[in-house]
Every structure is written in C-alpha cells, then in structure tokens.
Amino acid sequence: MSDRMIKNKKGQVSLGATAFPPNGLSLKAGDILLKLWVSLGIPVAAFSIFIWLWSAGAASVQTSLGTLPGPQAVFAQAGTLWQEHWEEKGKEKEFYFKQREQNAQKLAQDPAYQVKARKYTGKPTYLDQIITSLITVFTGFVIASLVAIPIGILCGLNRIIMIAFNPFIQIFKPVSPLAWLPLVTMIVSAVYTTQNGGIEKCFIISAITVSLCSLWPTLINTAQGVSSIDKDIINVSRVLNLGWFTHVFKIVLPSSLPLIFTGLRISLGVGWMVLIASEMLAQNPGLGKFVWDEFQNGSSNSLARIMVAVLTIGVLGFILDRLMVLLQKTVNFQK
Amino acid sequence: MAFLELNNVSKSYVSGPGGKRLPVLENINLKVEEGEFIAIVGFSGSGKTTLISLIAGLLNPDEGEILLRGQPVLSPGPDRGVVFQNYSLLPWLSVYGNVRLAVGKAFPSWLPRQKDRQTHKFIDLVKLTPAVAKYPRELSGGMRQRVAVARALAMNPQMLLLDEPLSALDALTRATLQDEIEKIWEKERKTVILITNDVDEGILLADRIIPLNPGPSATLGPEFPITLPRPRNRQQLNHDARYKMIRNQIIEYLMDVRGDVAGFRVPEDLVLPDLEPRYVSSDSLKG
Incomplete structure (x- = not known):
C-alpha cells in the first residue's frame, strides 16, 4: 500500500488516484442481472407504460368517429386485416378456378371457342399494399442512387463541379414531397402517355417523388467521401499512374464506400418517410393510400386501422434501416 | 550523362491565404548513376519527402530541372517505384x-x-x-x-524511391527488413534512392550518403562515399574501424549543420530543477 501513498505538503498521507480493487466479493451474477435489466427490462417496462397510458388516455378522447381506439382495438383490427387478406386470396383463387372450369367447359362444347382470361379485380388487401409500398420505395431509392452516386463522385473529384452543383443541392434539398408532387404529376402525365398496360402512372409519380427527396443525403455523402480520400492513397494512384476509370473504380469508389453507404441509409429513411405522403396524393395503391382511404372512409374501425398502418410504417422503416446497417457493415473495410 | 540528374532544383510551398512563400528546398544538385544505392539522411522536417516527391513526379520543381536518362521528369511514371513511409x-x-x-x-x-x-x-x-x-x-x-x-x-521500375520506409517500424523488424532490402538490391540491382533519418541504415545499405541540411531552404551537404565491402554484416560492422569513423563523421556533420541553422546548441550540462510533486488534497486546499 505504501507505494500508493503520496505525502502532501503538510506531511499527511493521502491516497493516490489508483482505485481499490473490488473487495473480493463475486459480482458476476449481479452484473449479468443488471445488464439483462438494462438491455431488456427497461425497454419492456417503458413499452408497458406506453400501452397503459395509451389505453387510459384513448378512452377519454371523443372524435367524430367514436372514441380513440386503444391498444386492444388496434390489435383486433390488425387481426381483421390479416384475415381479410386471406379471405381475399381465397376469393381470388376461387375466381381463377371457376374461370378455368368455365373455359374448359366451353371448349368442350365448342372447340373453336376463343378462351377468355380475365384478371381478378378484387381490391388490394393490406398486405398487397405493404408490398406495393416497398416496391415503390425501392424503385425510388434505386433511381435516386443511380443519379446521386455518379454526380456525388464528380462533385467530390472536381471542385468546379462541386461549386456548380452546390446551389442546386442547397435549394432543392429542403423541398417537401408535397411541393414536388403536383409538378411531377403534370410532367409524368405529359411525357408518359402509353395507356395500354405497362407501369401504372401513379406508381411512377410516387417513385420519382421519393427519389427527388431522397437523393440529397447520398449525393452529399458521396461527394464528401470522395473529396476526403486519404492523400497517401491518392499519391499511390498517381505513382501507379492509374487512368481515370481505374482511378475512379479501383481507388475512389472503394475508399468512399463507407460514407456512400451512410448516405444511402439516410436516403432510404427519407424515402420511406416521403413515400407515405406521395402515395396519399398520387393514389398509388400502397400504405399511404390505405391511410387516406381509411380517413375518407370514416367508419368506426378507421382510426384503429390507421393506427395499425402507423405501427406498420414504423416497424418496416426500422427493419429497412437495420438492413442498411447490415449492408454498411459488409462494405466497411476499416474494422 | 548520369542516370538521374537534379540541376539547381528549388521548391517552395505557398502557405495560408496570405500567400507567403515558404522555401523548402533550394539549389539541389544531385547526380545518380545507374545501379547506385544512394541514401539521403536528414532530420525530420528538412524536406526529405518533398525531395522524393519531386523525383517521383508527384510535385514539380519551381526552378531547375530533374532529368531521368536525359528526359525531364514532369509526372509520376512506371519507371519509378515509390515506397511511402506509411505503407499506403x-x-x-x-x-x-x-x-x-x-x-x-x-x-x-x-x-x-x-x-x-x-x-x-x-x-x-x-x-x-x-x-x-x-x-x-x-x-x-x-x-x-x-x-x-x-x-x-x-x-x-528503373529506379526505386524509398521514403523513410522503415522509420515507423520497431527496431527488430527494422533490422530484418534492412537486411532484406540489401538482399533484394543485390539481386535486382535497381537504382535506389533511400530517404532515412537513420545514419546506420544508410551506411549499411548505401554506396553514398548525402546529408540533407535542415530547412527552410534545405540544400544537400557534401557526400560521404561508403566503400565498405558488400555484403555488409551488421555484427561485423560494429567492430569495423572504418564504419565507426564514417559514422562519426556523418553524425558530427549533421549535428554541426543543425546548430548552424537553428542557431542553438544544447548546453553541456542541463541542470534539472529540484522539484517534488505536490498532491492536491482537501487539506492542502484548506491550508
């Protein structure tokens, strides 16, 4: 112990800064319990309090559509939506089965009969709408990435290009999807005129609106990543005398991948958020349209169904973000 | 005509928004023959990396010219292999x-x-x-x-430029790699310019050692030819009188030239102050 003691000027002995070791008692079991409580117990407790507050508070709010639904009502509606999906699928199956049977019958009576195949025209179920939303957001996200990454690379490589693009980035970045949508609608309607089948116009409008709002984080992060490559690595590229394309694809792109993926992750989050608004207005048959239709519908179940949608949007957004984190980890070479 | 020639090469950096010119290298003259192993020894901050960047073509001189086989060096090329200090x-x-x-x-x-x-x-x-x-x-x-x-x-490459390749390594690894560089050089017989801050490393590997005087406006000092027979053995060198002599000469030169430029010398005896550490405790604060 004496080596831990230092004399102060009055000659008194005081303890040094070194801490004592634990007093021999095994703290292991306690440690584990504490960790479990922190990582699992607290979130569960917080969630329980939220549910309780929700069910207590909801009952006291009277809306024009009845009382605000509590957790039980929302849970019940989630079950109903799930059931409706399978009922609808059953109807669809039945429809196609009948159609096939009828066609076979008519063919048997008259071999010259032209077989008619009609599409089932039932309304899309909640699960169909989720899938439409996911496809729309991915389409918008891919378009955004295909535009943002190359422009970001050019901006990062060349200061002049960066200065040229900067005002556009600064001005268009904060624009809301609701402002873009009317413009996009008019332009798509004017340009995309093929009516016979193909891709739905409302899908294109939603996807383009998503990309217009979500390309900025990727663009900015890519430019940042490219312009901040280690000077030594640039020197290696110069010493090896790499050509422009090799330089971009073998040096610039890999070394800025971590930041590009950070940008992509933010972009996907923004895209998912923007998607709901643009689907509402463009009437793309996804989650946004579901919420809007339920709102217009105004049945006693509507509010509970909208709450199901809110929770679905939240959970899916969370899952998308986790997927991007996983992707980001696979490209991160500086572990 | 030498293999590599630096004629009156000067380089300065413009620093800050004021545009003040900071001379780094001034009036550098160097001739390197094919197959030669040259070591340039200097203190850190004397412009060694600038010099090798110029030869590599990563930088262009403000004045003077760099000729490789009579052709001016304007950009990096596959004829010059570079090994950087931080691996890169x-x-x-x-x-x-x-x-x-x-x-x-x-x-x-x-x-x-x-x-x-x-x-x-x-x-x-x-x-x-x-x-x-x-x-x-x-x-x-x-x-x-x-x-x-x-x-x-x-x-x-026709020539190899080594920019303090071993200075970030521990002493043992460093010695092993020095031996390996020598073996590789014996085998490949490339022209090598080695930048180093280690005089022993230079003596072990090089045919000629040229000190780089400390900057700003660094110039090359007089060259020291190393005539020790190859292959050089680290253990034997330690007992070699010629080795000791050349080593002392170079170190003396470097110490002298630093004193000239920096304008200070370390006094013979440094008197350390007689202090006892105080420990701040609540008592001492009260008192």
Missing part, C-alpha cells in the same frame, strides 16, 4: 490485390496468367506467400511495408 496500401484489397493492381498497370499487354505469375513472384520475394490473401489490417507494420516493397518492385 489500399485497405480494401488483399496483399495479392495490392500487388496485382500495380502489375496490371505496369504490364497492360500481358496475359492474366503472366500478371498472376509476376504478382506471386514478388510476393514470394518479400516472403509474404503465406499471407497472400490477407488484408492490410491483418498484417503487422513490417509485413505491410513488405507488401509496399513488393508492389513497387513488381512494376519492374
């Missing part, structure tokens, strides 16, 4: 990938099989075949620097 490997490529990138660039017309063979040959030369698929982050400092050496050599 590409972290997303394996050992193989790093060397292969250089091979692919240096011999674009080769078949993939030939490029592959060349890559493996030089990884083997630096004894890294067992680590061929590893990534730089999985390698020690010494191994990383070997990869950098293999990458530079695999391009089959």
Whole structure:
C-alpha cells in the first residue's frame, strides 16, 4: 500500500488516484442481472407504460368517429386485416378456378371457342399494399442512387463541379414531397402517355417523388467521401499512374464506400418517410393510400386501422434501416 | 550523362491565404548513376519527402530541372517505384490485390496468367506467400511495408524511391527488413534512392550518403562515399574501424549543420530543477 501513498505538503498521507480493487466479493451474477435489466427490462417496462397510458388516455378522447381506439382495438383490427387478406386470396383463387372450369367447359362444347382470361379485380388487401409500398420505395431509392452516386463522385473529384452543383443541392434539398408532387404529376402525365398496360402512372409519380427527396443525403455523402480520400492513397494512384476509370473504380469508389453507404441509409429513411405522403396524393395503391382511404372512409374501425398502418410504417422503416446497417457493415473495410 | 540528374532544383510551398512563400528546398544538385544505392539522411522536417516527391513526379520543381536518362521528369511514371513511409496500401484489397493492381498497370499487354505469375513472384520475394490473401489490417507494420516493397518492385521500375520506409517500424523488424532490402538490391540491382533519418541504415545499405541540411531552404551537404565491402554484416560492422569513423563523421556533420541553422546548441550540462510533486488534497486546499 505504501507505494500508493503520496505525502502532501503538510506531511499527511493521502491516497493516490489508483482505485481499490473490488473487495473480493463475486459480482458476476449481479452484473449479468443488471445488464439483462438494462438491455431488456427497461425497454419492456417503458413499452408497458406506453400501452397503459395509451389505453387510459384513448378512452377519454371523443372524435367524430367514436372514441380513440386503444391498444386492444388496434390489435383486433390488425387481426381483421390479416384475415381479410386471406379471405381475399381465397376469393381470388376461387375466381381463377371457376374461370378455368368455365373455359374448359366451353371448349368442350365448342372447340373453336376463343378462351377468355380475365384478371381478378378484387381490391388490394393490406398486405398487397405493404408490398406495393416497398416496391415503390425501392424503385425510388434505386433511381435516386443511380443519379446521386455518379454526380456525388464528380462533385467530390472536381471542385468546379462541386461549386456548380452546390446551389442546386442547397435549394432543392429542403423541398417537401408535397411541393414536388403536383409538378411531377403534370410532367409524368405529359411525357408518359402509353395507356395500354405497362407501369401504372401513379406508381411512377410516387417513385420519382421519393427519389427527388431522397437523393440529397447520398449525393452529399458521396461527394464528401470522395473529396476526403486519404492523400497517401491518392499519391499511390498517381505513382501507379492509374487512368481515370481505374482511378475512379479501383481507388475512389472503394475508399468512399463507407460514407456512400451512410448516405444511402439516410436516403432510404427519407424515402420511406416521403413515400407515405406521395402515395396519399398520387393514389398509388400502397400504405399511404390505405391511410387516406381509411380517413375518407370514416367508419368506426378507421382510426384503429390507421393506427395499425402507423405501427406498420414504423416497424418496416426500422427493419429497412437495420438492413442498411447490415449492408454498411459488409462494405466497411476499416474494422 | 548520369542516370538521374537534379540541376539547381528549388521548391517552395505557398502557405495560408496570405500567400507567403515558404522555401523548402533550394539549389539541389544531385547526380545518380545507374545501379547506385544512394541514401539521403536528414532530420525530420528538412524536406526529405518533398525531395522524393519531386523525383517521383508527384510535385514539380519551381526552378531547375530533374532529368531521368536525359528526359525531364514532369509526372509520376512506371519507371519509378515509390515506397511511402506509411505503407499506403489500399485497405480494401488483399496483399495479392495490392500487388496485382500495380502489375496490371505496369504490364497492360500481358496475359492474366503472366500478371498472376509476376504478382506471386514478388510476393514470394518479400516472403509474404503465406499471407497472400490477407488484408492490410491483418498484417503487422513490417509485413505491410513488405507488401509496399513488393508492389513497387513488381512494376519492374528503373529506379526505386524509398521514403523513410522503415522509420515507423520497431527496431527488430527494422533490422530484418534492412537486411532484406540489401538482399533484394543485390539481386535486382535497381537504382535506389533511400530517404532515412537513420545514419546506420544508410551506411549499411548505401554506396553514398548525402546529408540533407535542415530547412527552410534545405540544400544537400557534401557526400560521404561508403566503400565498405558488400555484403555488409551488421555484427561485423560494429567492430569495423572504418564504419565507426564514417559514422562519426556523418553524425558530427549533421549535428554541426543543425546548430548552424537553428542557431542553438544544447548546453553541456542541463541542470534539472529540484522539484517534488505536490498532491492536491482537501487539506492542502484548506491550508
């Protein structure tokens, strides 16, 4: 112990800064319990309090559509939506089965009969709408990435290009999807005129609106990543005398991948958020349209169904973000 | 005409928004013959890296000219392999990938099989075949620097520029790599310019040692030819009178020239103040 003691000027002995070791008692079991409580117990407790507050508070709010639904009502509606999906699928199956049977019958009576195949025209179920939303957001996200990454690379490589693009980035970045949508609608309607089948116009409008709002984080992060490559690595590229394309694809792109993926992750989050608004207005048959239709519908179940949608949007957004984190980890070479 | 010639080369950096010129190198003259091993020794901050960047073509001189086989050096080229102090490997490529990138660039017309063979040959030369698929982050400092050496050599350059390649390594690794560089040089007989701050390293490896006087406006000092027979053995050198003499001469020169430039000398005896550490406790605060 004496080596831990230092004399102060009055000659008194005081303890040094070194801490004592634990007093021999095994703290292991306690440690584990504490960790479990922190990582699992607290979130569960917080969630329980939220549910309780929700069910207590909801009952006291009277809306024009009845009382605000509590957790039980929302849970019940989630079950109903799930059931409706399978009922609808059953109807669809039945429809196609009948159609096939009828066609076979008519063919048997008259071999010259032209077989008619009609599409089932039932309304899309909640699960169909989720899938439409996911496809729309991915389409918008891919378009955004295909535009943002190359422009970001050019901006990062060349200061002049960066200065040229900067005002556009600064001005268009904060624009809301609701402002873009009317413009996009008019332009798509004017340009995309093929009516016979193909891709739905409302899908294109939603996807383009998503990309217009979500390309900025990727663009900015890519430019940042490219312009901040280690000077030594640039020197290696110069010493090896790499050509422009090799330089971009073998040096610039890999070394800025971590930041590009950070940008992509933010972009996907923004895209998912923007998607709901643009689907509402463009009437793309996804989650946004579901919420809007339920709102217009105004049945006693509507509010509970909208709450199901809110929770679905939240959970899916969370899952998308986790997927991007996983992707980001696979490209991160500086572990 | 010498293999490499630097004639009256000067370089200065413009620093800050005020645009003040900071001279780094001034009036550098150097002639290097083919197959020669030159060591340039100097203190840190004396402009060694600037000098090698100029020869590599990463920088262009403000005045004077650099001639390689009579042709002016204006940009980097595959005829000059560079090994940087901090390895500068590409972290997303394996050992193989790093060397292969250089091979692919240096011999674009080769078949993939030939490029592959060349890559493996030089990884083997630096004894890294067992680590061929590893990534730089999985390698020690010494191994990383070997990869950098293999990458530079695999391009089959006419000359090799080593910018303090071993100064970031521990003493043991450093000694091993010095021996290996000598062996490789004996085998390949490339023209080498080694920048170092280690006089012993220079004596062990080089034919000539040229001190770089401390900057700003650094100039080259008088050259010291090293006539010790090769291969040089570290242990034997320690007892060699000529070695001791040349070593003392160079160190003396470097110490002198630093004193001249910096305008200070360390006094013979430094008197350390007689202090006892105080410990701040609540008592001492009250008192």
